[in-house]
Amino acid sequence: MAASGGPRRVIRWGLRHGVVRRAVGKRARAGELGARLMLDPEVLAEPYPFYEELRARGRFVDTGLALTSAHHDVATEVLRSKDFGVGMRMPENLPGPVRLAVRAGGRWALGPVQPPSMLAADPPDHTRYRKLVTRAFSARAVAALRRRTEEIAAGLLDDLAARPGGTADLVADYAALLPATVIAEMLGAPLDMRDQFLRWGEGGALSLDMGLTLAEFRRTERDIDALHAWMLGHFDRIRANPGEDILSALVGVHDEEGGLTEDELSSIAMLLLAAGFETTVNLIGSGSALLMQHPDQLALLRDDPSLWPNAVDEMLRIDSPVQRTGRMAHATTEVLGTTIRAGTVVVVQLGGANRDPAVFDDPTRFDVTRANAGDHIAFSSGIHYCLGAGLARMEGEVALRALFERFPDLAPAGPGRRRPTRTLRGWASLPVALARTSVPA
Numbered sequence: 001m002a003a004s005g006g007p008r009r010v011i012r013w014g015l016r017h018g019v020v021r022r023a024v025g026k027r028a029r030a031g032e033l034g035a036r037l038m039l040d041p042e043v044l045a046e047p048y049p050f051y052e053e054l055r056a057r058g059r060f061v062d063t064g065l066a067l068t069s070a071h072h073d074v075a076t077e078v079l080r081s082k083d084f085g086v087g088m089r090m091p092e093n094l095p096g097p098v099r100l101a102v103r104a105g106g107r108w109a110l111g112p113v114q115p116p117s118m119l120a121a122d123p124p125d126h127t128r129y130r131k132l133v134t135r136a137f138s139a140r141a142v143a144a145l146r147r148r149t150e151e152i153a154a155g156l157l158d159d160l161a162a163r164p165g166g167t168a169d170l171v172a173d174y175a176a177l178l179p180a181t182v183i184a185e186m187l188g189a190p191l192d193m194r195d196q197f198l199r200w201g202e203g204g205a206l207s208l209d210m211g212l213t214l215a216e217f218r219r220t221e222r223d224i225d226a227l228h229a230w231m232l233g234h235f236d237r238i239r240a241n242p243g244e245d246i247l248s249a250l251v252g253v254h255d256e257e258g259g260l261t262e263d264e265l266s267s268i269a270m271l272l273l274a275a276g277f278e279t280t281v282n283l284i285g286s287g288s289a290l291l292m293q294h295p296d297q298l299a300l301l302r303d304d305p306s307l308w309p310n311a312v313d314e315m316l317r318i319d320s321p322v323q324r325t326g327r328m329a330h331a332t333t334e335v336l337g338t339t340i341r342a343g344t345v346v347v348v349q350l351g352g353a354n355r356d357p358a359v360f361d362d363p364t365r366f367d368v369t370r371a372n373a374g375d376h377i378a379f380s381s382g383i384h385y386c387l388g389a390g391l392a393r394m395e396g397e398v399a400l401r402a403l404f405e406r407f408p409d410l411a412p413a414g415p416g417r418r419r420p421t422r423t424l425r426g427w428a429s430l431p432v433a434l435a436r437t438s439v440p441a
Contacts, residue, residue, distance in 0.1 A: 034063025051352025070352025083333035175284035183276030188245035282321035282426025311368035317376035409435035
């Protein structure tokens with residue numbers, strides 16, 4: 001069922017974003033750092049100096065709406081603690097008008113932060129959902145996909161090499177298409193829907209942020225509802241002609257008595273599709289930009305290709321595709337000497353924790369030989385550790401290595417444009433000059 005629109009959409013927006021925009025906007029205009037991290041365009045463009053300032057203020061900083069931290073040890077402790085969950089529980093003593101507004105808002109879209117999404121589910125539901133899909137992203141499954149990913153990369157690079165003018169948008173023409181193709185094939189989805197999936201995915205990604213404008217919120221609901229409607233039709237096609245893919249298996253579980261509900265099935269399928277390319281698009285785009293900015297590091301990779309896996313971890317560390325995540329304390333607990341009361345929301349700044357000098361020496365330096373690059377938490381930690389982390393690492397390595405082997409003189413061809421999202425960080429556009437190409441092996 002689609003989310004209801006019109007006045008009910010305005011109520012939903014007000015409950016989740018409007019109140020936040022008003023409260024946080026006032027604090028941001030007053031210069032309050034925690035509020036600026038949520039809404040300030042200057043912070044969106046380059047958040048890392050602000051994480052340093054946040055970290056200097058203490059392990060936890062109270063923003064008025066939540067506690068936040070850019071410390072690696074705090075982030076790891078919170079993400080792994082059983083006393084915290086992703087389910088944002090409503091207080092039982094909500095004022096009457098708020099309860100009425102919640103009911104009047106109608107049905108919420110099945111977005112990534114809305115139950116029954118795995119991103120918004122705690123055990124035992126989260127355990128049940130994850131168990132159903134883990135096998136598709138196992139180390140063995142990812143290893144088996146590597147050859148196909150190399151073929152996809154080679155085909156996309158052939159297309160780039162054939163372009164007149166020798167320029168391209170690295171995001172639209174390569175970084176987005178490679179992971180979108182891989183995940184579409186994994187899920188048994190038609191490749192001619194690839195561009196549409198990417199557009200719907202942009203709306204879904206925007207829904208991860210708090211404090212959206214009404215226009216942005218309208219777009220997220222419309223895109224999520226459109227993808228949900230497409231998925232329901234695709235499930236019928238799968239029933240008529242099942243395959244060996246993960247969606248066919250999930251549809252089978254749904255159709256068994258006591259299996260998945262329709263909302264659970266669609267929510268899992270949409271999350272797998274969108275999460276299957278969102279992080280990796282950012283990784284490939286940001287990794288490309290880093291290597292163009294640091295030719296000395298690219299030279300190290302050319303001299304020793306065995307460094308590529310470590311280089312990908314360093315890219316994930318220094319410019320994390322997911323910048324933050326939130327948890328709620330479901331019981332009063334203690335984190336590294338600080339008491340956190342039940343019901344408190346803690347926002348973990350992953351991008352800041354991954355540049356914590358207590359863990360990473362000279363943390364602002366991009367170093368593909370960094371010994372502990374893999375200690376980053378770009379994929380979160382604990383039970384919500386990213387299911388597709390192995391797939392993203394493999395795709396990033398394959399895509400970036402193939403790109404710079406084919407176009408060794410790849411260079412910027414104008415200013416890039418960052419994505420407008422705050423939770424996800426990456427490039428929306430990255431113009432490049434392809435220059436000469438090497439002969440493909």
